[in-house]
Amino acid sequence: MKHLKAAQRVSLKLILLCRFGIKLPRYQQIVNALTWMSHSQTLRRVSREYVIDLYLRPPVSRFRLMDFHLMDRIVRDANR
Secondary structure (H helix, E strand, C coil): CCCCHHCCCCHHHHHHHHHHHHCCCCCCHHHHHHHHHHHHHHHHHHHHHCCCCCCCCCCCCCCCCCHHHHHHHHHHHHCC
């Protein structure tokens, strides 16, 4: 592969998509899924070990990771 020019190289992602119709997830989607799985496992473990009186889950799915400037809105929406 090193002797091929950049235009001649074919990525595995392109081969999977064209030949088999397999669309690989983006890096961000993988990180989000792993974070969610880790959170779910931790929540299950904590709920077994401790009594949880109140579990807050604010609606943050419409906000991005770096939306720090929207903190007041997020807090206000969570309190509703």
